[in-house]
Amino acid sequence: MENSYYNLLETLLLIYSVDEGKLKIYLKKKQDEPYKGYWTLPSAPLDTQTTIEENAHKIYKSMTNLDETYMFQSKVFSDLNRDPNNRIIGISFIAITDKTLTDIKQDNKEVAWFDVEELPKLGFDHANIIEEVTKEVKRKIIVNYNDMLLAFFPSDFTLPELQNFYENVLGKPIDRRNFHKKYVNQELVIDTGFKTSKGSGRPGTLYRFNLEKMKGKRI
Amino acid sequence: MENSYYNLLETLLLIYSVDEGKLKIYLKKKQDEPYKGYWTLPSAPLDTQTTIEENAHKIYKSMTNLDETYMFQSKVFSDLNRDPNNRIIGISFIAITDKTLTDIKQDNKEVAWFDVEELPKLGFDHANIIEEVTKEVKRKIIVNYNDMLLAFFPSDFTLPELQNFYENVLGKPIDRRNFHKKYVNQELVIDTGFKTSKGSGRPGTLYRFNLEKMKGKRI
């Protein structure tokens, strides 16, 4: 009787990054049944001696070999038939990382970044989880979670890159002149003095965020 | 060995409401050990056949006798020593309700509304949970979760009442003229044609939110 209150839990990690203004997510190819060959979110069962935060950090480390990141809890998924074998309750975490730091780490494990708008075949209910959590991420970007934006753009970026990201998240275009003016006039970004130099076209000015001005700022 | 992955879960419900511009929370007095006589959040263990959403609704119903409410997930608390006896993982939900609807329902169960700034002695880690979740609620109000504001003020209210609530959440005063102007000029509220009539002072105009204008509006 008492046993009917003991549940299996897992921590699911949704690692996001930006690449050329696109929102990306880091997935893992499943090597065994069920869902062998499908892509899945990195996850780990929760044992009775670990907190969910510790568990999420462990997963993050195993996927990226990095220790620190911007990470926080997202939704819990408790549908009875999430897993074909057992009932497992999934506690999701959002992590935001610098894609360039993880590009190296793709040794033998099959892991890859996917555009959130072009996902591969996903196992379990992970398509649904990604959809729901991605909605939350977008909403938070739009609605002003500056910390999160800083996590997406920790290092130098161009204003067109940033604008591109916003446009993808918002789902509509923004006027380039107004966008530029806003960030430069309000000193939300600082000119690093460097320029991009990839391919054709005029090189872009590289900026970084002005932490002072961004703090608590409504964008 | 496998048993070390089975955890006890509970759903915790934080029911909020407004009263005279103050943010209130609905608590229950614990009738047995441990923490007998202390106040606690309403909660229920999660069995293996119920989703957390169903569980949260069950708790809400038992506390208010109401079926519908604005409710959503909040944080998960997984510290190892939350409960003196077992490790229990707590999944919290936020519900927002109309305090006047629940005032009736205080029969024999010892339940009461408390100002979130003046809480009683709380059992378990519930003081901590209330603090964390209340921070989230305030942040969401400030940052634009209009749905939530509508849930707090479903029916007629005066602008001074609404302003009072904002001031308590923001922690700083707002100019009355500017506040009034904003809501009336932008037609975020609609005059119901009724007036308050409680005690001394000029009666206030009763408004309700203009759902059209509030939708997606940044406040």
Place this chain on the structure above:
DNA sequence: ACAAAAGTGTTGCTGTTACACCCATGG
């Protein structure tokens, strides 16, 4: 009449929007 609470107008500032052409680089 007085205490309590609600209602209201003006002005300057700041940010947003709408709009089209020029500049720097690589091929």
Place this chain on the structure above:
DNA sequence: CCATGGGTGTAACAGCAACACTTTTGT
């Protein structure tokens, strides 16, 4: 020299911030 992508100015409008006195009611 052309294709690609980056950078830029102006004017009208909307919302926000700062500011104090009047009106309506109950006692």
